[in-house]
Amino acid sequence: MRMEICKNQLKCDFYGCKNLAKYSFSTKGFVRRELVFCEDCMKKMYECFSKTLVPKAVDSPFKNKRKKERV
Numbered sequence: 440m441r442m443e444i445c446k447n448q449l450k451c452d453f454y455g456c457k458n459l460a461k462y463s464f465s466t467k468g469f470v471r472r473e474l475v476f477c478e479d480c481m482k483k484m485y486e487c488f489s490k491t492l493v494p495k496a497v498d499s500p501f502k503n504k505r506k507k508e509r510v
Contacts, residue, residue, distance in 0.1 A: 441465045451477040 442464050449460045452474050460475035476484065 441467065445475055449475045451475060451480055453477075453480045456480055 442462060445460050445463045449463075450456075451458050451460045453476065456477060456479075458477035458479060461478045462476050462481055464474045464476070
């Protein structure tokens with residue numbers, strides 16, 4: 440998957456949006472064409488994703504060693 444800034448002037452792919460797209464999203468063959476989004480729709484989509492997908496902190500390697508020693 441890859442996201443880039445649009446080189447052509449295209450209309451945003453979201454239904455009802457009449458803005459010009461700024462970003463293009465390509466899945467390299469899974470979808471037949473690139474999806475394009477304007478900046479406003481991209482921000483709204485990011486807000487929706489951030490509510491659902493919250494990144495977890497990476498465990499420190501030092502903590503793993505201490506856990507193994509205790510067992």
